[in-house]
Amino acid sequence: MTADEPVPPGPKPVRPRAARGKNPGRSRAHNRRVILDLMRSHGQLGRKQLAEMTQLSQQAVTNIVDELIADRFIVARGRLKSGRGQPPLQFAINPDGAITIGIEIAVTQMVTTVVDLGGNLRHEDIAPLSDSSPETLLPLISDTVARLAAHFDATLLGIGVVMPGPFEIEGFSGVGPTTLPGWAGIDTAAELAARIGVPVSVENDANAAAIGETLFGSGQALSNFAVVYFGAGLGLGLISDDRPIRGAFGNAGEIGHVVVAPGGRLCPCGQCGCLERYASLHALREALDAVDLPGDHATLERMMAEGALVLTSWIAEAAAHLAPMIAILENVLDPETIIFGGALPAPILDAVIAELTFAPSVSARSDRDLPRVIRGRAGPMAAALGAAALPFHAAITPRLELSEHPTPVLTGDPA
Known part of the structure; x- marks a missing residue:
């Protein structure tokens, strides 16, 4: 699937959840989330299965299931066929x-x-x-x-x-x-x-x-990864043990203003040589403005297909400045992979990834399950x-x- 293809209809149950409930009544809101999350991840489940998976009492599960049905958050899906006895009733998330x-x-x-x-x-x-x-x-x-x-x-x-x-x-x-x-x-x-x-x-x-890739894209089967996000600027989204890392003030991952070319291009932040001055949609549009070309998606894809020199030159420059940052992120975060995504068309993201020259890092292992950098599948959305x-x-x-x-x-x- 390319970045411009429709988003698939809903997440796939690829990462099993094992969150446990808490029996005290004061933890009911948590227990409700646990049950809803298990249904989202596993599909149809019965009360007995939910009790075993959450370690809640069957009565607690029954009470919560009844409440969720009344609120239209889950629905009954029929009975599971079994060898003998009354087949157990199955429940599932109600999308509507x-x-x-x-x-x-x-x-x-x-x-x-x-x-x-x-x-x-x-x-x-x-x-x-x-x-x-x-x-x-x-x-x-x-x-x-x-x-x-x-x-x-x-x-x-x-x-x-x-x-x-x-x-x-x-x-x-x-x-x-x-x-x-x-x-x-x-x-x-x-x-x-x-x-x-x-x-x-x-x-x-x-x-x-990064959360979008977790739900809809390349992060569905991953618990620890980073997303290099090409918006107008450049940012980094971090997922660690299935949780987004925000930092104390919501600014974790602000790699766009890391200086990668000391004494380089002036950045509005006051520094010279920031990464997003070389590797961002705004930097690409600056390069296109210099030769009087528009930067819309259709034009970029046409230029990519034609091998336009201004675009291939920008891709090489962006990759050269991104490569050392990739190694730094790998050594600091030890992610399963790093995902490139955002506003750039899929062929350009693929070309930037192909142009990367990887420095040694802790991620340079022969037993890797994924490449060190991949393109996201959630696309520009x-x-x-x-x-x-x-x-x-x-x-x-x-x-x-x-x-x-x-x-x-x-x-x-x-x-």
Whole structure:
């Protein structure tokens, strides 16, 4: 599947979950997530299986299953055939029971996705932006969410919003064409939650893309990996033991402003030679502007097919600056693989990967199951899909909760 092919209808149960429940009544909300997560990962399950897998009592499982049926989050799927006795009733996630909405705010566009409780992509839209200020976008997001929520007969668990980092920085002298001006000091999650009335999670685009690859793409079978995300700038999303690594202030993985060419090109952050000045969509568009060529996807794919010199030269330069960063990431993080994804067309990502000259690192092993760098399969929608996955995971996945954000409670349990 290429980056421009449709996203498959929902996640595959490739990574078995083994989260356990807790019997005390005060842990009911956790137990509900455990049961929902097991159903998402394993498909149809009966009460006895759920009790064994969660180590909860059968009565506790029965109570939770009954509540989830009443809330439309799961449905009965018939009885499992067995040799004797009453066949056990099977239950499964009800995709139509709930939705989440993901919003990716980029410098020039807003991408919107809707994902149902089964992890299926139900809606996607890309709208150009001429004004990315909060005064314009906050009401626009609120109106968009209200319109989409009215279209689906399902509970809205929450919305996820992603935007380029870094967030709330003082060490850089200013913002540039790869960041969103005017958002400093705004509590985006609180502002939107007050307007919309559901929990809101906010994440940087690279981490959201990593979550998107976990749900829909190349990270489905992986627990430890990194995503180099080519947006307007360049970022890194990190997944460690199935959890996103955010850092203390949400800025973990800000590799775009690591100096890789001392004394090199001036960056709006105040440094010279930052990685994203050589390897980012904005850097590519600068190269195209120099020869008066547009940087839209159709033109880039045509230039790639024709072997245009300006594009092949940029690919070689980007790969030369990315290669040492790949070795650093491998030595620091020891990932299963590093995924390239984002706004660049799939053929260009493939060409950059092919051009990499790998330095020695701890990942240079003969028994590897995966190449050191691969292309993502969630495509250019990865960050928007990850945005929708933020409240989705907070609601039903015990191991991928983002603890700093509000956690949706599926029925209003006090736990």
